[in-house]
Amino acid sequence: MESLPSQHFLSLGRPDAVSGPPPGTVDTTTLAAHDFDVDNRSGFMPPQVPVRRLPSSWELWEVALDEAMAGGLQLGDKPDLSEREVTNAEEWRVRVRSLPVLPITELKNSEVNLRRGHLVLAWVMHYYIQTHSATADVHIPPSITLPLLQICAQLQLPPVLTYADNTFYNWDLKVHQGENEIPRLDNLRCPILFTGTEDEQEFYLASTRIELRGVEALELMRATMDEAFVGDDIALRRITSFLLRLAVVIKDLRELLLGVRKGCNPDVFYNQVRPWLRGLNSSNRKWIFEGLEDDPSLTEPPELSGPSAGQSPLIHALDIFLGVDRFSHAGSNSSPGVAALSFLDRMQLYMARHHRAFLNHLKSNPRPLRDIVLSADNVPLLEAYNNAVVALKEFRDAHMIIITMYIVGPSRRAQPIAAAPAEGATAASEYSGPAPLKGTGGTDVVNFLKGVRDSTAEALIH
Template sequence: MDLTDLLKAQLSPEHFLAQSRPDERAVAPDGAVDTTTLAAHDFDVDNRTGFMPPQPPLARLPIEYEPWETVLEGAIAQHLQVGDKPGLTPLEAAESAAWRAWVAEMPLLPTDGLRRSELLLRRAHQVLAWTLHFYVHTIPADEPILIPAPLGLPLLRVSAVLQLPPVLTYSDTVLYNWAPADPALPIPAANNLRSNLLFTGTRDEEEFYLTSARMELRGVEALELMRDTLDEIFVGDELAHKRIAAYMRRLALVIKELETTLLSVRDGCAPAVFFHEARPWMRGADSGAGKRPWVFDGLDSAPDLEPPTELSGPSAGQSALIHALDVFLGLARETHDASLAGSAAAAADGRAAFLRRMQQYMPRHHRRFLDHLAADPRPLRALVVRARDDGELTAAYNAAVRAMKELRDVHMVIVTMYIIQPARRAEREAREAREARGEMEVEEAAPLRGTGGTELAQFLKGVRDRTARGLLPVAGGQ
């Protein structure tokens, strides 16, 4: 049994990943969305685990790709430090430089052998993207960022097949970055997860990733409620309306539990550790001050490749679960509006709304799921608007929308605790240190950005407020 057969043997025969890979160049005519099927395997959505895979992701590539695996292991084992770390010692800088030289001296490996399996491609993207972030962020702040061909070109090729940006994504840090804490227990379960890869090796970083993983698993019931609701919309009678109202009340409770799960990150992840130790590694090319361009060496001799245009880092905005809730509830027209580009620079460049752009960072099957959901000819919100005299239905729908708004309130609280407050504290301490040394004041700091490149406070408030606009008037004032 070869590796491909072994991988398929771990999956049920009807699962998407057990089937032959389709030609990634094949698309529907004129970009049309095919709505002939909503089978879960078409979208790599499992009825037990949602957007998380039901089996542990591949933990190592075949032997021919061992140079990639060992160089990443070396970065983790050496506890490398970011190049713009305050107080970086000469020894730490030298260790990072030696490791980067190791990366540059790797052989330039072909990627054709990875195409036989989606699982191999996922692992390759994960290993190379993690290595990319180690490489980029250990470079001293005053040096240009030039990514060596043995790292950059394979990452670009794998990313092109997967239709993903060549950078670390939410799927690399959350969806495909777990293993069972106890292999003897059922998997994956919220209380039986550990992370495979970490930049810092700290529990804080791991808890940050696992909190999102637990939210994905809790969101499985939300996906079930969406499916049941769409079935009832098809029926459309008075009894169906009552069932939909019941589903909406239940969905509101599930979203509240997502809120509780998000807040639980405080139990294992200290804000200072996350902000100063873990978060710097996750930054994309459009995050932080300076924003040196990431240049991929060797592109001029690789006619099959193009310079990447999307290099934001991993972001909660790349979770297909939250996007699915927006689409299902009919909120996406507000929350994905082009006026919410994420930053003034992005808006000036005519870039798409931030949440719309983040869909490019999702596994392409999950993007297709969102496309199919958005293309449903019988959307929920339209039904509720038509049935405006049904106060019970509208009130139940509003409960779900209100729960989404409150989830975004909590997200703003977490972002304030873990990013905005530590950033302000660090900025104040740096200013006081400059004043103590008698140095001149530097120019005013740029707006604080998320790892995905957003101007955080303004963007999150905008999305939260747009979500609240989704509430509908209720007949009889219920």
Template sequence: MATTPKLHNRFISDDLTAPHDFDVYEHTGFMPRRPPIHRLPPEWETWETVMQDAMRRKLKLGNRADVAEADRQESESWHATVREVPLLSIDELKMSDILLHRAHHVLTHILHFYVHSMPLSDPIIIPKSIGVPLLQVLKTLETPPVLAYSDIVLYNWTINESASAENPHSPIPTPENICVQSQFTDTEDEAVFYLTSAKIELAGAAALQLIQNTLEESLSDPGDTSSLHRIARNTVQLSVVLADLTVRLLAVRDGCDPEVFYHKIQPWISGQDGTRKWVFEGASEAGFQAPEELVGATAGQSSLIPAIDNFLGVHGHHYADNYEIPTPPASTPTPSPKPLFLKRMELYMSRPHRLCLEHISETSRMRSIVIQHADNTELREAYNNALRALRAFRDAHLRIVALYIVGPARRISAGLRANAHNVQMVGEGTGGDGLKGTGGTDLMPFLKGLRDKTTEAEICRQEKSEGS
């Protein structure tokens, strides 16, 4: 199990035989260094069978008005199977993070199959047989009881058969040789959607290596010209990596249709929507209290871009320190500050990854070094160009959101379809401000705010005196 790590400037493990404080690895970044296991041991085979049965039956979403009666009966038949599952102990699972993550993956998939295949008129009561062990697993992992980014991306891949045949002795995962393990639908679009994020994570390992190299370099005399040159060189390379991540993000359009995503994929991975509370049967007797907010799987739960943000000192200077305070009526007490969406999303990351973000936030001197040496053109331009590359990534994300969320939502009534490659860049006048993402946040204002904060972080030469 994870323990509180010592803070040091090396956060990437280059030792493939030993666990590491932050679960960050040289070739895979925040992804596991080896393919996640495909099945739990025989003691928990029932869970695996139930999940596979849901996939085999091709369950239909319960929120659709056009669901055939035969499909509703198929869903209820599977629901009955779930309710009959015996209550299994997780005590032996606690001995291994590998087993716990697989249990997390399987149980949250069963949870979302169960919840989202129910008719809208039915209350959501998760059977004790699934709900209690899920709460126990997630208490151990210190994450909420809901499907997360880690379930559909970080722990949802394997090496494809051709790569395994070429190198049967644990081939290193790359963006080109991985495939998906589990899906809610049998569409290629869903696989492409998950793999796009997985490929970004793997390619992003190079960014984490550059961050670590720069953190180590900053321990030496930051005023040394050669040291500043090496920091600038690392930052230039970070821009190159970010440009590659942007290309990979936009490539999702080549294999994932926006209409398929919006209508057939997104509903499965969504969390509690606020209209129907998810009740975990037996939770109170077992000493658990489900959180009020259960956000679904969203890219906001990835640690990669937050790590780059924290390294560069974006969001004044670390978004984790910002809070939003609702404005109450004059007659009511002032509410407690509510953490911003990105801070809340850290709760859905693994504890080691949360600690990694904290470590980078506490140890990065990148922004202060650039401000201190703002007259060093090479360093200042390298830093600002990295911010511009990060903004370009966020612009691309806005474009994807416009294509996959805003557009389909508007076309529901219009009955139109879009060509995936003919969407204008989202600008300040774009609507869709009331729409929600897979994580439940108001999309466009939130994403535009992140993008604008990135631009505002650029440093001018005259800032040296202000930052001194």
């Protein structure tokens, strides 16, 4: 495949976390950046290891996160929680409540540090919330509320853990072999974990590997869009070959998704990892952000979903590029009281704003691929397009397999526990019984994924 033009948006250099951007390239360390933050080597992921620590002015946030991980804080609704574990969590929360409200004025100068600030404070907030009892409303102290919501206003992100936090900015290399080394699928680890288990790490890394493998898909999209502007017979033959290759890449994504089974135990995920990731939409209690009156520019977030695969910009890009989004993104919202957007459209609000801009760029393509296929009267092109759609549908079949293994199965096994007295109940009991099973994004996960999978199949052209 031909190399990218030097000025193409996928060829734009991305900034080094320390030395800044290469000469002559857009500076994405500032909030003035207008590129798509997509790298032709690593896709939506940063090509270099994310910054591991904030500058000293915000060291107190880093220390709070360090103490939470080192202290082995436990879920507040863990069965048989010991008095020592309860005390340990409360002592940590007292220290968090006593933290000063650190200003973010200087933090605004660096997009990289703002992202790190969002990650650290969101993790601290989830520790703070999930170490409480599962039924008690949680008052989030100003030491978290104010800087987190101020950072979110800059990044245009919600104040909650996101897919991007855990997938794009929570990785390091197992072995550092040289400066500016590009991440590889087999050389990744996660430095921040709630449980410290290999299961949790593999759950996050499954998505990270999918995003990395998706780099070729982004290049195929770019090449296809370029050929679409030419539109002659040679261009159609090239687009056909690109689509055949895209189907292969999507099949690889499917295998990487199923590969999570090798390192992540379903019961460990469901009972020990998943509860930490719950957003407000998956909770039966209120999250009360204290201190908002001290900054009139801030507002109470209307809804907060936990990190979800539905927040993957790569999968959204595939939907949009293939024209599947008009089928898969249809449907009503599953969250009461939230503006009527489809779940997948709503999940775009949890993506980095540069990545949302990338998706909007794809949507605004004046020559959509699906329209070209429909109007070309070209059998090989039609078959190649359908092959890619089938591959995407099979990817969603695999997602259903994972949901069955990691949510449906453990939920059923947890039902006998749910019938026990309250002090013996687990977080899993929240989702057992006749109530719909919720994904980490807060949606009725089984019916939602079935609907998206079936809608994807409807995109086939007959």
